[in-house]
Amino acid sequence: SQQGEEDPQALSIQEGENATMNCSYKTSINNLQWYRQNSGRGLVHLILIRSNEREKHSGRLRVTLDTSKKSSSLLITASRAADTASYFCATPTYYQLTFGKGTKLSVIP
Amino acid sequence: EPEVTQTPSHQVTQMGQEVILRCVPISNHLYFYWYRQILGQKVEFLVSFYNNEISEKSEIFDDQFSVERPDGSNFTLKIRSTKLEDSAMYFCASSETALFSGNTIYFGEGSWLTVV
Numbered sequence: 001s002q003q004g005e006e007d008p009q010a011l012s013i014q015e016g017e018n019a020t021m022n023c024s025y026k027t028s029i030n031n032l033q034w035y036r037q038n039s040g041r042g043l044v045h046l047i048l049i050r051s052n053e054r055e056k057h058s059g060r061l062r063v064t065l066d067t068s069k070k071s072s073s074l075l076i077t078a079s080r081a082a083d084t085a086s087y088f089c090a091t092p093t094y095y096q097l098t099f100g101k102g103t104k105l106s107v108i109p
Numbered sequence: 110e111p112e113v114t115q116t117p118s119h120q121v122t123q124m125g126q127e128v129i130l131r132c133v134p135i136s137n138h139l140y141f142y143w144y145r146q147i148l149g150q151k152v153e154f155l156v157s158f159y160n161n162e163i164s165e166k167s168e169i170f171d172d173q174f175s176v177e178r179p180d181g182s183n184f185t186l187k188i189r190s191t192k193l194e195d196s197a198m199y200f201c202a203s204s205e206t207a208l209f210s211g212n213t214i215y216f217g218e219g220s221w222l223t224v225v
Binding site for chain 2: 030037040041100101
C-alpha cells in the first residue's frame with residue numbers, strides 16, 4: 001500500500017526559524033497532501049500537490065514534490081509558536097488516504 | 110464553514126461493552142470515513158463508505174466493527190464488544206468526491222474511547 005513516511009520524527013526550532021519536514025512514499029501517486037494536527041485535535045488539511053506539480057505555495061507554506069524520488073517536503077517559513085503541532089503527509093487511493101507517522105514540530109517562543 | 114461533528118467527545122466503557130460513535134458529515138459530501146489513532150501513533154484507516162455501502166476497509170476493521178448511515182445526516186461506527194486495545198481516538202471524515210481525483214478529506218475533532 002502507498003505510505004508516506006515523514007522525517008524527522010521530531011523537530012524543535014526557535015520562533016522565526018524555518019521548519020522543513022520530509023515525506024517519502026512507495027508507489028505512484030496522483031497527488032500528495034499535508035495535514036496538521038494540534039495535540040488531541042482533529043486533522044486539518046493544509047495543502048495538496050498534484051503529481052504534475054513540482055512546487056506549491058500557500059501563505060507561509062511551501063511544498064515540493066519529486067516524483068522521481070518519491071518524496072515531498074513541507075517548508076514552514078518564519079515559524080510561530082502557534083505552528084507547534086504534528087504534520088502528516090498523506091497519499092490517496094480511490095477510497096482512502098494513507099498517513100505517515102508524522103513529524104512533531106515544536107516552535108519555542 | 111461547514112464541519113464534521115462527532116459525538117461523544119470522550120467515552121469510557123467497560124471491556125466487552127458495545128460502543129456507538131456518531132458523526133454528522135458535511136451535508137453535500139458523499140464519501141464517509143472512519144480513522145483511528147492510538148495515543149502517540151499514526152492515523153490509521155478503518156473504513157470508507159459510499160452509496161450506503163462499504164467501499165473499502167482495512168484489516169483492523171474486523172467483524173466487531175460495523176458502520177451505518179441510519180438517516181440522511183448521521184454516520185455511525187459501532188464496536189460490538191470492546192477490547193482494551195480499542196482505546197484510541199476515532200476520527201470521522203467526509204469528502205465531496207473520491208480522493209484520487211484530488212479531493213480532500215475533512216476531519217471531525219474525534220471521539221476519545223477509553224476501554225477499561
